[in-house]
Amino acid sequence: MLSPGRIASLACLLEVAAPKPGNVHRGADFEDVGLVDFMVSAELLGATIDQKSNESLGEMILNVVEATRKHVGSNTNLGLALLLCPLGRSAQSFNRMDAEALSQVLLELTADDSRSVYAAIRLAQSGGMPTVERMDIQQEAPVHLIDAMTYASEWDMVARQYRDSFQNIFSDVVPLLKEGLKKFDGSSEAIVFAHVALLSRFPDSLIARKCGDPTALQAQAMAGRCLEALKFGIEGYWKAVGDLDFWMRADGHRRNPGTTADLIAAGLMVMLFDGELAFTRGRLQ
Numbered sequence: 001m002l003s004p005g006r007i008a009s010l011a012c013l014l015e016v017a018a019p020k021p022g023n024v025h026r027g028a029d030f031e032d033v034g035l036v037d038f039m040v041s042a043e044l045l046g047a048t049i050d051q052k053s054n055e056s057l058g059e060m061i062l063n064v065v066e067a068t069r070k071h072v073g074s075n076t077n078l079g080l081a082l083l084l085c086p087l088g089r090s091a092q093s094f095n096r097m098d099a100e101a102l103s104q105v106l107l108e109l110t111a112d113d114s115r116s117v118y119a120a121i122r123l124a125q126s127g128g129m130p131t132v133e134r135m136d137i138q139q140e141a142p143v144h145l146i147d148a149m150t151y152a153s154e155w156d157m158v159a160r161q162y163r164d165s166f167q168n169i170f171s172d173v174v175p176l177l178k179e180g181l182k183k184f185d186g187s188s189e190a191i192v193f194a195h196v197a198l199l200s201r202f203p204d205s206l207i208a209r210k211c212g213d214p215t216a217l218q219a220q221a222m223a224g225r226c227l228e229a230l231k232f233g234i235e236g237y238w239k240a241v242g243d244l245d246f247w248m249r250a251d252g253h254r255r256n257p258g259t260t261a262d263l264i265a266a267g268l269m270v271m272l273f274d275g276e277l278a279f280t281r282g283r284l285q
Contacts, residue, residue, distance in 0.1 A: 004088040004273070009046030011269035012080060013039060015261060018191035021241055022219075022248030022256045030253045033074050041068050041076040049088035057105065058113030058120075058145070061085045065120040078124035079158050079206075079262035082117070086166070087269050097270045103165040106146060114145040156205045157259050166266070173198060173267030178276070195257075195264050196241060199223035204257035211254055219255060222247065 002010070016038040019025045024035055044067045052060040064081040086105050087097050094101040118141035142148050149162035161168060176197045180190030200223035203216035222244045230237035248255040271277035 002272075003050050004091040005046035005048070005050030007046075007091075007272045008049050008084045008088055008269055009042045011084070011265050011272055012042035012045060012077070014188070014268055015191060015265040016042070018188040018195070020192050020195045020257075020261060020264075021245035022253075023258065023261050024256075028249075030256075033076060037072050037074065037076050041072055041080075044068055044071060045077050045080060045084060049085060053089075053092050056113050056116065057085060057089050057109060058116030060089070062116040062120040062123075065124050069123060075124040078121065079259055080265055081120065082158050083161060083166075083169075083262055083266040084269055086162075087266060087273075091273055097273050099165045099167060099170055106162060106165065109145050111141075111143045114141040114143060114148070117141070117145055118148075155208065157202055157263060158205065161263075161266075168202075169263065169266045169270060172201060173263050174270055174276075177264070177267050177271060181277075191264060191268070192241065194267070195260055196223045196226050196244070198263060199257055199260045200227055202260075204260045206258040207255050211251070215255060219244075219248065219257060 016024060016035065017026045019027055024030055024033065024038055026035055029035060045064050048060060048064045048067060052063055055063070061081045064085065065075075065078060068075070068077055086102060089105050090097050090101040093105065118137060121137050146162055149159040152159035153163040157168065173194065176194040177190065179197070180193035184190045184193060199220060201220075203213070203220045205216075207219055208216035222240075226237060226240040226244060229240040248257070268277065
């Protein structure tokens, strides 16, 4: 059986390889970061989850970001670390990944964890990070990390998972991945479908931070039109996905839905761990 870290790495690799609109994948790099960077980052993240199983969760997240800055040099996996490290710790501590186990993992966070996570976010230099009046990332970390995540949850989907014990992963992402596997016969197109469908439900936090809420809402609406097109045939659906991809890349990749991609990777990790997803002979099933 694969370790939690190996499962995390595989989830990241499956996610980044799928040709999702607006993001890096096996057929599209950005000017400043490419597929190899994400592949290396996936390995670093998974190795850290396994190697730091006896460390605090905050220290694990910080170690992922430190390794990534050293070997990749850019922020390719802060959101992934914030999501997949708690999932990995859930598997290590409770041998399961569900809302109850995640809730317990998050309840055990300490003031040291909060300081480590704040340090990780500062080190990653995530794009478009807002300045806020309370618990700003440049200020001293609060005693309870969940307080900061709850405050940020109004505009950040990753933070919302900490507030809600990863409920969106279990209630939205995993079911959409399962639906995609049924619709698209187990190929990476299922991941693309889940990505587009999730974007149609929730505006992407990274787009909102970098480009503003109106742009994030426009991306959400375009994703919804992709799903509408699917009702009338596969050709119209892929044309709409292609139009969405072109629009997202037309502004120097600033409209890339990175948070949506992170959430999809988290869902893939849950399904791989639970045995609900297998990768056999080049296909997901």
